[in-house]
Amino acid sequence: MDKTYCHYHPAQPATWHCAPCARHFGDCCMPRNADAPDEQPSCPLCRAALTYLGAANRAQPFWERIPRFFLYGLQAAPLQLAALVALVSLFMPSGFMATMALLVVLISLTSKYLEAVIEHASLALAEAPSLSAAFGSGRFSLFFQLLGLVLLSAGLMWLAADFHSEAIFMITALLIQLVLPAIIIRLVLDKSLLAALNPDAIGAVIKAMGWRYLILWVFCFMLWSLPDSVTYLLAHGLPRVVLMPVATFLFVYSLVVMSAMLGYAVFQYQGALGFAAAAEDEHAGFPEPEYRKRRALAEAEIRLKEGQAGQALEVLGKALDRDANDLRLNERYHQLLFAMQSRERCLRHLAHYLPLAARQNPAQAATAMLNARQLQGDYLPEDALVCEKVAEALLARHKTREGLSLLRNFHQRFPDYPHVPRAYLLAARGFAEGLGQLEPAQKLLGFIRSRYPGSPLLDEVEALEAVISRLAAN
Incomplete structure (x- = not known):
């Protein structure tokens, strides 16, 4: 008997089968609920009860x-x-x-x-x-x-x-x-x-x-x-x-x-x-909140691969209603909205997703920011810390112009933000190291000296000014 693999992940052995849909599912598509181990899983497409195949497809010959x-x-x-x-x-x-x-x-x-x-x-x-x-x-x-x-x-x-x-x-x-x-x-x-x-x-x-x-x-x-x-x-x-x-x-x-x-x-x-048994080392399942998240992500992926993008979006939306601050759910929801070019919904969702990603995964937030700019060329986050974090992540990815655009006129846009010197020091490095534009970098450093004489970053400002002076001399 040849092994049977997941219909949606051909490298993963199948552990469940839906007869009405003629679909096999692996553990990748059917996470288990550790808080309800006897719960009978259902097909994400037709909701019929699935047949357990045991670990036969994962067994070593x-x-x-x-x-x-x-x-x-x-x-x-x-x-x-x-x-x-x-x-x-x-x-x-x-x-x-x-x-x-x-x-x-x-x-x-x-x-x-x-x-x-x-x-x-x-x-x-x-x-x-x-x-x-x-x-x-x-x-x-x-x-x-x-x-x-x-x-x-x-x-x-x-x-x-x-x-x-x-x-x-x-x-x-x-x-x-x-x-x-x-x-x-x-x-x-x-x-x-x-x-x-x-x-x-x-x-x-x-x-x-x-x-x-x-x-x-x-x-x-x-x-x-x-x-x-x-x-x-x-x-x-x-x-x-x-x-x-x-x-x-x-x-x-x-x-x-x-x-x-x-x-x-x-x-x-x-x-x-004619029977099914689990392997001795088989995963026992996930706690209820993690299980529901994984189930939603798996079902959304299945729906998407079946060409049902709208239903996938609905599944993720319901999961976000239960756990609005889960980064993985928000990321997948954003990716799907962006792929569908749902401009208004994607931009509305970014107002919640971008600050969340900036706190937990700035590199991920940088990707979302680049997507936002494709939908709206002058898109800017409304939070100063988000702008700074995302700008730093963009500069690290050598997206210098995109990162500097978030720091432009920073002190005017966020006059009460206590870390303007830090943001402008970041911008100065972007101009000097990323674009090789020394004059704008010097102006920003001079601005920090004149407007924020008590800043603890003055030593870093002085060090960067010395580097720029040497570069200008050459």
């Missing part, structure tokens, strides 16, 4: 996580189980019935733990389940279902042998081996052997994974063969009393690794297998 599965089996609980089974194997009773009873107990406990491993891994949980948690539910039906599966496989092999054809026997054995991973996956998901043996259910698993199912099967076959291979290599060098627990330990360890791989394959292909 299972074949890229092979080393992690081997490390998974080295956690405390799997090692404890493997050690326990290996230890018990040293003290098997001599009687047939007692041996069979002990084997049933061991296999039941092991199969119960392996079931818990698959369930945990299907939720992408990195930590293996503890033994107490795995054995605490009291349900050991998987043992009997696996026993039924073994008996059924043996029956099929017996029927194949009746044909007295080596080809038929080998094909039957290969087919049974091929479908076993899919059957085990369905068995853990459906909790029913009959449901797991349904050809449609088996086919759904194989179809979901496509050719990648063969990769899963190859690794499962290798893990199944690992204990036998190691035991064969050690058979001539170790006594039976040592070889038996070593082989048993490796067998349980391999089964845990295999179960972790099968479980993660379920997580990776969860959408096609």
